[in-house]
Amino acid sequence: MAAGAPAAFAAMPQKGRGGPRLQKKLTGFAIRPDYLTEAEHIPGFWVSTFDGVQRFLTSNVRKGTVRTIGTTAGGRPIRAVFYGKPRSGAGTSTFSGALGYGDVRAWVGPDYEKKVYWGMAAIHGGEFEGIVGMVNLLAVLETGADLRGKRWPELSAAAAALDRIVLLPIVNGDGRSRVPLRMGSHRGSDYTVAEYFNTGGRPDGSLIGWPQCKEYIPLDFSKTQFPGGYPNDAGVNIQHDDFFGNPQPETRALFTLAASERPDLTMNMHTGATFVHPLRSFIEPALQPSFEGVYRSIMTALTKAGLQATDDPAKEANPSREGLSSFNLDSAINMHCGALAVLVESPSHTFSTAKRQGQPFLHTPEHLVDAQLICHQQAMQFLVETGGRWRWTPNPRSKWRTPSAG
Ligand SMILES: [Zn+2]
Known part of the structure; x- marks a missing residue:
C-alpha cells in the first residue's frame, strides 16, 4: 500500500513565488510489505496519524481554540491550538532593530511581560513521539489528565501560570x-x-541515511523507492528550508505565526536519540545561558524519572555535553522573532539501542509519552520561573517605554 493524500486534502499545485514545486510522484511507492507491520497492541493514547490528530482536535479541544494557520505544499491544513490571550499591540522596531537598540522589548511590544509558550511536532513526518506527546499535552490542558488518565498537577500549574500557549x-x-x-x-x-x-x-531499497538526506533539498521523489517522512510534498525538509529565499508554505506559516505571537520559548519535538535530550540550537549567543537553564531543568527531571542512562543528574543534566547544531529552522525562528528555540530529540518506539545503568533499556510507549510531557512541563516551568525573553537578556540602561506609556 502507499500513502496518498486524503481525498479531503487532495494535492494541489503551489502557485507563484518560485522555489520548489509539488513533486510529480506522490503516491505508489514500493514499500516492502514487511516494513508495514504495525505494533501488535497499539495503546489508545497513541494518537499519531494525520487523520487521528485532526479528529482529536475537532472532538477534544474545548478550552483551547483550533485554527488553521496555513496549508502544506501538498494542500493539507496546518492546525494550531491556542490557549490564553495573545500579546496585544506591537513594538516600536523590528526584532533586529530591537537587538541593535539593545532592548528586545522594542520588538516584543507593550505586552512584553506576558509569557508565551510554543510547542510543535512532526516537522519530520516519520517521527511520531512528538505528535503523541503533543496530543497528550492537549489532553492535560483540556482535562488535567493525559489520555491514560494520568494527572499532571505540576504541568497543569505551569501551564496555568503562562499567558499564552500555542501548540502545533x-x-x-x-x-x-x-x-x-x-x-x-x-x-x-x-x-x-x-x-x-x-x-x-534509494531505488534498490537501501537507506538514503542521515545526514546524506540533506545533500539534496528538494529531494526528487522519482529517484527514490520511498522519500521518507522528512520532506513535504515539494520534497523540502523544512528543518533546512531556503529560509531567506523561497521558503515553503509550512515555513511561511510558522514565521507569520511566530511574528504575531512573539513566543518566548519554542519547543520543536523530533525523534532520533538514544535518550531524550534537547539540542543546543544555533541561536543568539546571548540566549545560550537560558538554553542551558532549560536543558538542566528538563534533564534533571528526566533523570529523576529514570529516563536517562544513569541516575546521576550531575552527569545527565550537564549542558556542556551538547555541541552547537548547524543553522536550521530553530535558528531561523530565533532570528525571526527572538524566541529561545529549543529542539528536543526522543528515542523511537520502533527500536532501541539504549543502555541504562549498563543494562539494555527499552523505552515503552508509556516512557516515551512521560518523557514528552516532562519536557513540556519543565520548559513551561522554566519560562514561568525566569520570566521570559525580555528578562533573559535584560538591559538595565535601556530607556525604552511602551508606546502606550508615551
Ligand atoms: Zn527530525
Whole structure:
C-alpha cells in the first residue's frame, strides 16, 4: 500500500513565488510489505496519524481554540491550538532593530511581560513521539489528565501560570501522511525500518541515511523507492528550508505565526536519540545561558524519572555535553522573532539501542509519552520561573517605554 493524500486534502499545485514545486510522484511507492507491520497492541493514547490528530482536535479541544494557520505544499491544513490571550499591540522596531537598540522589548511590544509558550511536532513526518506527546499535552490542558488518565498537577500549574500557549501537533502533514503507520512494530536494536520511514530509501531499497538526506533539498521523489517522512510534498525538509529565499508554505506559516505571537520559548519535538535530550540550537549567543537553564531543568527531571542512562543528574543534566547544531529552522525562528528555540530529540518506539545503568533499556510507549510531557512541563516551568525573553537578556540602561506609556 502507499500513502496518498486524503481525498479531503487532495494535492494541489503551489502557485507563484518560485522555489520548489509539488513533486510529480506522490503516491505508489514500493514499500516492502514487511516494513508495514504495525505494533501488535497499539495503546489508545497513541494518537499519531494525520487523520487521528485532526479528529482529536475537532472532538477534544474545548478550552483551547483550533485554527488553521496555513496549508502544506501538498494542500493539507496546518492546525494550531491556542490557549490564553495573545500579546496585544506591537513594538516600536523590528526584532533586529530591537537587538541593535539593545532592548528586545522594542520588538516584543507593550505586552512584553506576558509569557508565551510554543510547542510543535512532526516537522519530520516519520517521527511520531512528538505528535503523541503533543496530543497528550492537549489532553492535560483540556482535562488535567493525559489520555491514560494520568494527572499532571505540576504541568497543569505551569501551564496555568503562562499567558499564552500555542501548540502545533503536526506541522508537516505531507510527510506524516506519507508514512502509512500508526505505530510501527518494535524491531529490537535494528533501526533500518525507522530510518527508511524517516530519511527514505534509494531505488534498490537501501537507506538514503542521515545526514546524506540533506545533500539534496528538494529531494526528487522519482529517484527514490520511498522519500521518507522528512520532506513535504515539494520534497523540502523544512528543518533546512531556503529560509531567506523561497521558503515553503509550512515555513511561511510558522514565521507569520511566530511574528504575531512573539513566543518566548519554542519547543520543536523530533525523534532520533538514544535518550531524550534537547539540542543546543544555533541561536543568539546571548540566549545560550537560558538554553542551558532549560536543558538542566528538563534533564534533571528526566533523570529523576529514570529516563536517562544513569541516575546521576550531575552527569545527565550537564549542558556542556551538547555541541552547537548547524543553522536550521530553530535558528531561523530565533532570528525571526527572538524566541529561545529549543529542539528536543526522543528515542523511537520502533527500536532501541539504549543502555541504562549498563543494562539494555527499552523505552515503552508509556516512557516515551512521560518523557514528552516532562519536557513540556519543565520548559513551561522554566519560562514561568525566569520570566521570559525580555528578562533573559535584560538591559538595565535601556530607556525604552511602551508606546502606550508615551
Ligand atoms: Zn527530525
